[in-house]
Amino acid sequence: MRRGFLLSLCALLPGAVAAQSSQFGVRGLGAPGRELSARAVGGGGAFGLFDAESGLNPAALSTLSTMTASFTGLQDYRHVENPAGTESVRESRFPQLGVAGPLKRLPLALGLSFSNYTSRDFTLASADTIPLRGVLVPVSDTFSSRGGMSDLRFAGAYKLGERWAVGGSFHVITGSNRIVSRRTFADTSYQAARQTSEISFAGVGFGLGVVRTFGPNFSLAAVARSDGHAIIDRDSTRVAQVDLPYTFGFGVRWRPVPNLDLASQVIYRTWSGANSDLLSQGGTGAENTVQVALGGELTPDMRRPFRRPIRLGVRYGTLPFPLVPGEQPREFGLSVGSGVRFAQQRAGIDLGLEHVWRSAGAYSERALMVTLGVTVRP
């Protein structure tokens, strides 16, 4: 009964959480996804490189003891401010899902996951007055985009003894943007103009990861990934090719006391490789990003460690695509989370709440993001 109530509360919680979508994802390829499970989000993402349900480190799959399916939903509430005004927006997304599990009699685990790589979900509304046929005519514009790039990952992890686990992943990067530009005129002699297009993306990437365990209380993780480049088609016509970043990540996990887990990770992405490609297409360029996260998980009842642990996290990072050339957006987030396992731990629900502040010059936003994860272990 109390679990049900908790779930209801989770669904109803309003939030100004930074969702994957953002006005800082309007330019370039969009707002980068984080490939984190709801459990990892609760810890600020600090446990991402050690989390088998997240999509960051293929070697983390080695921690799975049984087949696991996970599904993550996200509801965000944002307050956007820019020189054109302010607005409160909200959005629902499903940024991460996956299935993974160990093979019998082999120290090998395989997994398939689908996660948000970049998101370009936005609608911008603006107004202007333009001269037409010698008369000033007020016009209203809306520019909408839905979609983004997705990452389909095939991953495997292999345990080398008790201390080492290595993993590899193959990524198919795909997806599309459905973009609509609409202009209406105050003078109804002019018909409203509506133009649409579909921008599709295609690319492949490879990743390698490792987890090194030093006893039961300390472990390290690292990941390196190359995503090659994305081929961009507009309505089935090749229009561009954009280099995608290399990703390097390093994480540390420490359990100073039995009921407290601490972790930290740093993710560095070389988005500047896309800079020249984007500039040549009229964009504002791209810059390298770094994401730093620190988090912890407190287990109140060690006899039932999966029953409502308390997760806290903080993170700071930069975003790759500036709105104004030279002003790289930054974000700072605080998060809290918890979860329950039930049905003999065959099912679980995790909740993460995160409050994020993002800014770059005159542009800023704050957001509350509610991440709900459902895990099933049949």
Added chain:
Amino acid sequence: MNRGARWAPWVAALAAGIVACQERLTSPGQCPELCPGGTPTVYDTVLGAVPGGDESVQGYIGRGAGAALLTSSGLPASEDRAIYRFASRLDSVSVRDTARAYSVDSVVLALNIVARDTLVTGLRVFLYRLPPDIEPDTATFAGVDPQLIAPALIDSITVPDSVHSGQVVTVLRGVDADRVAIPVGTGGVLAMGLRIAANAPTGIRVGSLAAGTAATFTTYVTVDVPDTTTAIVHQSLSRGAQLNGFVTQTPYLAAPGTLLIGGEPSSRAFIRFDLPARIKDSATVVRATLELLPAAPIPGLPNDPAVLEGRAVLSDLGPKSPLTTDPTLIVQDTLALGSTDTVRLDITRMVQLWQASDERPEEVALLLRPEAATFTRTLLGSTSPLSPVGAPRLHVTYLLSFPFESP
């Protein structure tokens, strides 16, 4: 805890989850700085008609085949006389399979006024008898007008100033009915011509066969039948117009280098354009205006405006080009009498049709409503070097394909 109570929170959670999944993404945009690709740019250009690709063709609707007939008195637009020739009235009436002679008690002549200048007072319509063999299609003003004189006068109808349109009648009794008497053995045909007078030069449009509103000729008779009921003895013989038309003193003709639209027989104009590839292939047209320059002040009957109509051409077969019947591809504008201002027709949908289908010619057909039934005519400038004013042109406002691929 019973089973229902256990599931209630989960059902509530599902409902709450559905409610929570709302999307509202519209936020203010500081464009073009924030918007990928900038903001849509609106272009405005004026395209001339294809040189030599415009023409006016006469003969679509003949005089008398339109929705009204013209009659005028001193109207600057034109001087016209309407003519009706009624169907034959037999000399006898058949009663019990026997032809019986009859005597005329009274005659009613009815006219339908379709339009008049409502600001002109004292309107009178004069009905004159014309030879029964008159052919309205071939009659001329010079042949008809001299016959509309006092000895041929049947009657006159005073039209009250409050009557703007509708039926007006005259009833002839006794000796007055003799003015429309048809001698036995002459074929039984009555023809009449119309002339008007008013307190100022003016004109009227009266009903026609084509519109089903032509004049009628009704005779009330007493049949020479002894010992029969009143219904058989007293009968009415109603005859509608069999032929009608009108004659014009000075037919309106196209001046060199001009396009004539209207008149009688009616003229239509065809104007061809050639959209540049920049517009035809990839532009979003938000407004397209056909601009026409009158070569002379537009004549007509005041307070009885005519409508210039533009239609999309389905296939370019010259004067016999089929025209669309799709209401969305038919545009109209009321012509202002006496004006030489540019006449504009919004043909946005037509230009969008040209973009969408290569099979549709980039051509506009122009005609005047009501065709061959209005005092209004218009002479427009053409692409000819002889044109006294500028050629037809197409003012197009459009957006080019938005650079969506711009990041």
